[in-house]
Every structure is written in structure tokens, then in C-alpha cells.
Amino acid sequence: MVEPGAERVGTVAPFIRIEGVGKRFGSFRAVENVNLTIDRGEIFSLLGGSGCGKTTLLRMLAGFEMPTEGRIFIDGQDMAGIPAYERPVNMMFQSYALFPHMSVAKNVGYGLKHEPMTGPQRADRVREMLDLVQLGPYAERRPHQISGGQRQRVALARALARAPKLLLLDEPLAALDKKLREHTQFELMNIQEKTGVTFVVVTHDQEEAMILSSRVAVMDKGRIRQVGSPTEVYEYPASRFVADFIGQATFFDGVVRSVEGPVAGVEVGALGLEVQARAVPGLVAGQAVTMALRPEKIEIMRERPEGPNVVAGAVEDLGYFGNHSIYKVRLPGGEILSVLSANARRVGESGRVAVWEDSVWMRFDPAAVILLTE
Amino acid sequence: MPGSDLAPPSGPTDSPRQDGPREGPHEGPVARWFNRRGWSDLITGIPFFWLFFFFLIPFVIVVAMSFATRSPTSPPFSFGLDGGLLDFRSYARLFSDQLYIRALGISLWMAALSTVLCLLIGYPMALALTRLSPSVRTIMLMLVILPFWTSFLLRVYAWMGLMGTNSWFNRGLTALYNMVVPADWALRSIQMMNTNFAVVVVMVYSYLPFMVLPLYANLERLDMTLNEAAEDLGSRPWQVFRDVTLPLSIPGIIAGGLLVFIPVSGELVVPGLVGNPSNPMIGRVISDEFASARDWPMAATVAVALLVLLVGPMMAYSHFENRAQTRREEAP
Ligand SMILES: Nc1ncnc2c1ncn2[C@@H]1O[C@H](COP(=O)(O)OP(=O)(O)OP(=O)(O)O)[C@@H](O)[C@H]1O
Ligand SMILES: [Mg+2]
Numbered sequence: 001m002v003e004p005g006a007e008r009v010g011t012v013a014p015f016i017r018i019e020g021v022g023k024r025f026g027s028f029r030a031v032e033n034v035n036l037t038i039d040r041g042e043i044f045s046l047l048g049g050s051g052c053g054k055t056t057l058l059r060m061l062a063g064f065e066m067p068t069e070g071r072i073f074i075d076g077q078d079m080a081g082i083p084a085y086e087r088p089v090n091m092m093f094q095s096y097a098l099f100p101h102m103s104v105a106k107n108v109g110y111g112l113k114h115e116p117m118t119g120p121q122r123a124d125r126v127r128e129m130l131d132l133v134q135l136g137p138y139a140e141r142r143p144h145q146i147s148g149g150q151r152q153r154v155a156l157a158r159a160l161a162r163a164p165k166l167l168l169l170d171e172p173l174a175a176l177d178k179k180l181r182e183h184t185q186f187e188l189m190n191i192q193e194k195t196g197v198t199f200v201v202v203t204h205d206q207e208e209a210m211i212l213s214s215r216v217a218v219m220d221k222g223r224i225r226q227v228g229s230p231t232e233v234y235e236y237p238a239s240r241f242v243a244d245f246i247g248q249a250t251f252f253d254g255v256v257r258s259v260e261g262p263v264a265g266v267e268v269g270a271l272g273l274e275v276q277a278r279a280v281p282g283l284v285a286g287q288a289v290t291m292a293l294r295p296e297k298i299e300i301m302r303e304r305p306e307g308p309n310v311v312a313g314a315v316e317d318l319g320y321f322g323n324h325s326i327y328k329v330r331l332p333g334g335e336i337l338s339v340l341s342a343n344a345r346r347v348g349e350s351g352r353v354a355v356w357e358d359s360v361w362m363r364f365d366p367a368a369v370i371l372l373t374e
Numbered sequence: 375m376p377g378s379d380l381a382p383p384s385g386p387t388d389s390p391r392q393d394g395p396r397e398g399p400h401e402g403p404v405a406r407w408f409n410r411r412g413w414s415d416l417i418t419g420i421p422f423f424w425l426f427f428f429f430l431i432p433f434v435i436v437v438a439m440s441f442a443t444r445s446p447t448s449p450p451f452s453f454g455l456d457g458g459l460l461d462f463r464s465y466a467r468l469f470s471d472q473l474y475i476r477a478l479g480i481s482l483w484m485a486a487l488s489t490v491l492c493l494l495i496g497y498p499m500a501l502a503l504t505r506l507s508p509s510v511r512t513i514m515l516m517l518v519i520l521p522f523w524t525s526f527l528l529r530v531y532a533w534m535g536l537m538g539t540n541s542w543f544n545r546g547l548t549a550l551y552n553m554v555v556p557a558d559w560a561l562r563s564i565q566m567m568n569t570n571f572a573v574v575v576v577m578v579y580s581y582l583p584f585m586v587l588p589l590y591a592n593l594e595r596l597d598m599t600l601n602e603a604a605e606d607l608g609s610r611p612w613q614v615f616r617d618v619t620l621p622l623s624i625p626g627i628i629a630g631g632l633l634v635f636i637p638v639s640g641e642l643v644v645p646g647l648v649g650n651p652s653n654p655m656i657g658r659v660i661s662d663e664f665a666s667a668r669d670w671p672m673a674a675t676v677a678v679a680l681l682v683l684l685v686g687p688m689m690a691y692s693h694f695e696n697r698a699q700t701r702r703e704e705a706p
Contacts, residue, residue: 062606064602064605064606083605084605084606085608086608089606090607091602091603091606093602093603095599097599097600097602098603099600099603099604099618101621110604110617111607111608113608113609114607114609158607162607162608
């Protein structure tokens, strides 16, 4: 932790500091004890299920809700008591909230009315913003005369026009179809790169969070469960909740039998074997742990392979997804294990490993096993 | 890529769907006709029917009557008495006799004043209603509507009592007035009854709900995130009101304004009870022409003049509004 006062000296003082922030509505705690730091120029995602408090946290940053506990600093300035219209923050609303009685250009220029600019400067800035989101020809239309994707870009241009230090985006892409969403994700990243503005993005789409962000905070019931880069939260989840929420995983209960250097032996009853796993710090023999296996980290084959961590099973169900297939394999103990296998060869030209009721073998690397002690 | 040149033999097979002609349950021809078009015809037909019989036909009768000649028959007018079929003398009198022009002027002026006052009082009320918690809001809306449950006349009489020279209300106002003005301007009582002031007070009181309710309906529908967006973009609360709430509530202002302006300009009862009899409003004039003077053509002429004055600006407004709308929509 940085000492108060020391942050002036350090060159990497966090841009946003959220200290013990909580928000109650009556007796209901929408956000609880959130501690976060976000650096300048990051794309930071708040990820979590519906109703977990993402929007509430974002609205506290924007100044529409006041925290009932804790403090928020933006660029070193305490935000307590500073109304939304004085914060160096702009928000892109989930519903876009475009002014229906103003043209696209007027919408984009609205925030500039409060800036010390001359009329031509303002017009230039509006044109620049419209070019940035490629909406130049639509300047004189009303919001109801453009498409949903175009509206979303107007909202983005409007929020960026005042060159805020911080841009808040509440589910910016939720209303778009899959193709347009993917396209816009990259557009957002480009725009972030060009403008250098710090983005805080709320989303409940984990893929979107993974693609967009430099770091992700996973939220549940008003609390932050884990903060880290997309790889960290995916490959090294800190809790069963995070492992389950981000990506897919099959969970097994086990007991640690031995810890020898980097390798731990974990007895897993459901698999009927002692799994070799990469040890996590603080692991001791006799400890109960949860083991998580991601479907794509498991190999599936017809012949019994060599090495540790080999299990037998029978294909219960399989799903064809084009580029890959998902096998649901029933283990001897009755549990179902999900296995993802890339369709490296064309299915239909005997490219499929197994079909229904085939008995198969599975193997996974000790380094791929996620051990959860929480 | 799956599904390129060679179709995968084990790919998902789509069985051709069985979409035969669907037979509904047995229906008679009337039921079939009704289901096909009856409802929509019936429902769009009702307002046409209503407008035709209760607006268009009476309106045509009134217009025709205004070109008739007064006669001692029953009904007291007839056509073609002096050669020509149409008699323009009523219209000539409308423009030559100061009485009619003056009454029209007073009526429109009073209606405009009452409408503006209703707007100034009603807008904050309607806005406050939308900001209340739902339970309190229901009670407040009830209070706005509650006066409708007592007789209109009773409420006007109550105002007459309040404004009379001997009421506690008048005495209190007089005392207040005497406190602020120099001693030699002091009054024994304020003359409120039988003045235009009394007419405006009672009109504003009576028609305020007609302003508040449409405004409330309009303001309540507005998306609060628009206000937040404006605030987020740097607008202070009053700027948010000026830039977002006010322009988006113009339809409510127009609706409320028309609901107050139109009935007030033709109002007969209130000016008759509390107004100045030597400054008759147009409602009084029409009523007198019909009832006392039995000059139905003149009464019809004044009614037509009032209608033209009220409807003309409205039609012009909606015409220009539509033109502006299409121009905006045709913009690239
Ligand atoms: N003004 C309010 N009054 C009372 N409760 C509220 C209020 N705003 C939010 N809540 C509650 O706080 C919780 C968190 O709400 P929030 O809008 O932050 O969720 P979210 O994470 O954005 O969910 P979603 O993904 O569905 O948008 C919810 O349970 C919600 O019901
Ligand atoms: Mg939300």
C-alpha cells in the first residue's frame, strides 16, 4: 500500500482509488466494501451477474449515487460532495440516453456548451468526434432516424467529446447483435488507444470483458471477488465462484495426500485416483481442496495414454459446434466431465474421436489443474 | 471452416417442415367477416361517427345559420328573404359593431392570461408530482382531482363568498395591503367581485387541473436517464431543465394550454357570476343574442368567428409543425 503523501513522489499513483466503498438502499447492501485502484489509460471491466451492483458502482463514479461508506478519488481528488456536472467523468448509458429532440450533431456537441470554446471550435470538435465514430453523413439526423448501432456510436462520440479523463460505459454493446458487437469491441479498443482515455466498462458478458480489458474485476452480491488480468482470472481463479463464472469448469472435492515441491498429490474420490497437480502456496497434507478442470485442458482419446492423471469414461452426450465439439463423459463414479476437443479434421471424414456410448480415456496435465483452497 | 465445399454427411439434418394449410375451428360467415375486419373497422369507425354527428353536422348548421336572416318565425331565421340566398348582414355587423370585437378581444385576453397563469402554477405542480414517491404521488393526484367531485357552481359561489367585501379573506388582504402602502392610500376593502381580476382568479382555480393532468402525464413519461445524461455532460440542474425537460414537455404544455384556453375563452358561467357586467365576454354575447335578442343568425356568426379565431392558429401551427417535421425527415 502506498503511504498517504508518498503518492506525489511515486510516478505511478493510481488514477482512480476506491477505498472501502459501500452503497445501501434502505437496508439492502447493493455494493459492499469495494477497494480498487485503476491506472490511467486502462480498460477496466466490471464483470458480474445481474443485480450484483455493477451499475451502482459505476453510478457512484459518475456522481449519480453517493456512497454510503468509503471514498472515491479520481486523479487524486476526493469526489465526496462533487456533483456529476463537475466531475471530469463522462458516461455512456446502457440505454444511450440520446436527446430525442436534438440532431446527432447537437447531441454530440451538447457537453461542449459548457466548455470555454468559440462556436467554430465547437463545430470542429463535433465534426472530429463524428469522424472518429464514422457518422459524419448523419450529423443532421435525429436519433430515431438512425440504426441501433449508429445510436450507440453517437452515444460514444457524445461521451468522448469533452475529452473526459474517465469514460464510464454501462453495458455499451448489450443491444447489438453478435457480429456488430465483435466489430464494435475492436472499434472501442482502437478509440481508447487513440484518445488515451481511461475506460471503465460494465458488462455481464465474460467474453467481452476478456477481449476488451487490461484488467477485470469479478463481482458477486455487491462484493469484488477477484481483480486481475483476463488471463489471471481465467487461468488462476481465486475461488470456486470465479472459476465457475468465468468460462466453464468441472469441480471435484479432494484431499491433499502429499506436497512434494511444485507437485501435490490430491486424492479425488470421484475420479478414483490421486491427481498430480501443481501445488499452490500454503498447501499442506490432509487439507480438503476443490479441484477445477477446464474442458479445453483435457485430452480425450480412444487408447489408454501413458502418464499421470488418466481417467476412463463413457461418452454420454456430445455437441458439435463447428470448430470444436464438447463431450460430456460419464465417469465410473457417475459424475459428468466436460471435455472440449478441437475438430482438427473434418467431422464426417472419421474426424470425430468418439460417439455416443463409446468408452474413452482422458488425460490432463498437472499444471492445468486448478486447486481452490477457499 | 465447416460446411464448405463438401457437405458433412453426418451434419445436422433438417427434416422438411410440415406446414399444411391451417384449418381454424368452424366459423360462420358473419364471425369470419368480423374476425377479419370487424374489429378494426368498428373501432376506427366510432370516432368518425361521433365527429360526424356531434361536430360536423352541428357545425354545418351553425355556419348555415350565420348566413340566414332573422325572422319572426320559429325557429327565428329563414333563408332567401331579401333576394339573395345568403345574407351577409350578420358578418357586416360583426365587424362594424364595437360590442363584438371588444367582447372577442376581452375573451381572448382573459383566456390567454388564465392559460399563462395556469401554466406558471401548474407546471411546478406537475413536475413536483413526478418527483414524489409513488404512494405520496397517488394521494397528491387525488387531491388535484378531488375538486371535480363537488359541483362547479358551488365552488364558484365559494369564491364569491371569499371575494365579497365583508369576507375574512378580503379583510385580511385589505389589512395586508394597508400595511405596505402609505396611509392616504388605505382602503376599507378591496373591490374584487365583478372585476376581470375575479374572473381570472376563478378561471385559473377552476381550470388548473386541466393544465396539471396532461402536463403530469407528459412529464411522467420522460426518461430520467436523459436528465442524468445532460447532468453528466456538465449541465447544472436548471440547465438540465431548460435543455431537456422543458423542450420535451412542449406537447404537454400545448395539450394543457388548449384544454384551458378553449373552454375559458367561451366561458359563460364564471364571468356571469363574478365578472364585470359592462365588459361582457364572448360567451355572454352569444348567449344574449340567442336567448334575449333572439337573433340566431348573429349568435351563429359570433360563434363562427370565435371558432375561426381558436381553430385557425391551431391548424396553422400543426401545418407548419408537419412541414418542419417532413423537412427534418428528408434531411440526409
Ligand atoms: N435506487 C435503488 N433503490 C433500491 N435498490 C436498488 C436501487 N438501484 C439498484 N438497486 C438494487 O441494487 C442491486 C444492484 O443493482 P445494479 O443496478 O447495480 O445491478 P447490476 O449489476 O448493474 O445488474 P444488471 O447486470 O442487471 O444491470 C440490485 O439488486 C438492485 O435491485
Ligand atoms: Mg446494470
